[in-house]
Amino acid sequence: MRALLSIENLSIRFGDADKNNEVVHGISFQMGAGEKLALVGESGSGKSVTALSILNLHDRHHVSYPSGAIYFQGRDLLKCDQRTLRGIRGKDIAMIFQEPMTALNPVYTIGQQLIEPLMVHEGMGKTMARQRMLELLDRTGIPEPHKRFDAYPHMLSGGQRQRVMIAMALACSPKLLIADEPTTALDVTIQLQILNLLEDLQRDFSMAVLMITHDLNMVRRFADRICVMQHGHLVEQATVNDLFAAPQHPYTRFLLDSEPTRLLADETAARMATRPVLMQAHKLKCVFPIKAGFFRHTIGEVKAVDNVDLTVRQGETLGIVGESGSGKSTLGMCLLRLQECTGEIVFDGQRLDTVGSRQLRLLRRNFQVVFQDPYSSLSPRMTVEQIIGEGLQIHFPALTKAQRRERIVKVLGEVDLSGDMLSRYPHEFSGGQRQRIAIARVVVLEPKLILLDEPTSALDVSVQKQVLELLRGFQVSHGLSYLFITHDLKVIRAMAHRVLVMRGGSVVEAGDTEQLFTAPCHEYTQTLLHASLFNGKIK
């Protein structure tokens, strides 16, 4: 069988030739017609760059190809002129992107955007194109495609938008579909649906799919063959079964080992129940009014958090799981009084909901927060010393400058960063290092409780595991309590003693982690578990 796509010794370079900035170093792989190939790697491994170069979508002024060729049906795409490429893009090779929110133009209806490839490539008339796209939309599982056809992108949910993107990509029956992290931005239950859809469509259209992802679990479910990339090198290439059964390259083994494992060795539910209660919340409620009209009167309300009760014990991790919009982050913000709410919050024997703002500021030392995105949670114009020292200045005003620095250096050591980073700025650090700085910033205050709002979601799997182990280490050594908010059930299973499952602002199920994972009672919990913990192929 002749290969549909064949990449030979491809190197990609950003910017000028004199600098050492080659990001992909001579990779080669082939794809047959109708094959499902996955390109796996962590951020910065060059997987997306490789995919973009297939369609030559790079900015020509910034990107050059020192060596290599990309043959598609025997033709070298790198040597094609723009005109030929335009004929191939969307017709023979289509692409779907990670972020369905930004991949659709907000000022056109989805119908206008959908019929465009048909009119351009097939020369179809408007009515015929509309007819064909309606069929495709129906095929992608969008309910009532007639109504959705004239909707604007903002009127659709994220999952629906991704379906629209898929329909658009399939418009001209391409021979190759490049899917760049197609499910990363979606909720787990939606992820599973999109993945199933892609699989069905791949079979029906008998097209080849090149899936780019960081998620090995998903690949295992979807792909025939896997290429693993690291730092711009293709380190291993094997069929799914071979790769998972006997990974050859150390990096592949490392990736497979990076799946979080349960870190709470001997702390059983019975032992935890005897510990003293640190925080207790009763009938917590947070409502956002919907306002309309000239005088902005309230016409309704969104219950972001609805009658939630919870208890956190000393040294315990309480996991809060839920999909986007379930109110889990809002609940966390309410508990720390960073968001207005009603209900009773008792922290360490003291009512938090009634305390005045001045006294609350002093109490804040005891309950801290680490955010999801380490890029936006550190002020870009402050040095590491200023960032970590700020809390010390407020809560330990008696410290001299030298004593403060001493504590900062010590805490940097505890998060495995060296003391010479004091005068550096956040932009000089990687995502994992930034998250360590964010953790150091709160740990230096010696709090009793830390709210962890998706602390590992923005990190690569390998770094994720290190950060989780670091957090667990602090819990053991300092006796910290954690409120761990995440959508990732694998992480929760590794870290949490008990779990709350949230949906639409209220808690649908709560209980001991192992119990909840092995025998979920609520229907929603079962769906969530099924969607996120697929092991091997589920057919």
Added chain:
Amino acid sequence: MNDSVSQHGTAAIRVPLSNVQPLSPARRAWLRFKTNRRGYVSLWIFMVLFILSLCAEILSNDKPILVYYQDSFYFPIIKSYPETAFGGDFETEADYNDAYLKDRLTQAGNWVWYAPNRYSYDTINFATEHPNPAPPSAQNFLGTDDRGRDVLARLIYGFRLSVLFALALTVVATAIGIIAGALQGYLGGRFDLFSQRVIEVWGSMPELYLLIIFSSIFQPSVLLLIVLLALFGWMGLADYVRAEFLRGRNMDYVKAARALGVSNRAIMLRHLLPNSMVSVITFLPFRISGSILALTSLDFLGLGVPPTTPSLGELLAQGKDNIDAWWLSMTTFGVLVSTLVLLIFIGEAVREALDARRG
């Protein structure tokens, strides 16, 4: 040698220092600014011109810098001497351009060190051979205006006044704009809504009419102009700062600061302000050039500074009235255009330098 031991009170901590000096965002912006040759050169030219103009009294003055008369030194540039001190007849201040006095000051071992241009902005040259406005000559390098005052002197002093005026106006208006925008953006809600309406009402006032009215009520002066223009000039910037604060208020690092227990004032000053300065600084050169233009046009219309004050706008107006006296309009035009062009080149370079996407 990579490591250094630093002594802190009682405890000595080993702080290994790497060879690469970490660059602050401001320092990196400065390096990017320097790579823009045009803007960098413009900044140098502008600074040199501005500093020279600050020394206008030495460059262009009808009083000599130093006089040596009958074995003693005189400093007319700082101190005023009566004509009798140099053997004249009158008790009034000496006119050093007077032929009789010049003669006495250069006789018998006496000497005078004149300024390079022997006229101040309000010196009237009575000795010119041509009717005023007089064309350029050896006496007046760029001619005189219609009252016999030296054009070069007026340009030097006028440039200085324009730039100082623009700097003062920019500082005042920017300060008001930052404070107003910061409060609106950070506090939000009702305060924001109310202030926005106030700004809309205030912004729709006819600025020019108010200036005409005020200049007839009060004695026109530079200070009054700064106050009036600043009252109307802060609104544009306030909108930008407000938007930056609104955006920044919801950033995680602000939430993190609130969770640390940082006070509102400290959050605004330490976290939000440095991060919203980009738009403020980007606007500064353009605001300065805008202010210069505003002063010039008001002076051109006769609504600006009092008549004796050296001003580019007033020279332009004279140039319009004496259209055949090309040395009035062309030179003023040249000064004005080069000032504005320099500022705009600097502004472009600043804008590019602050664009963090440029690495």
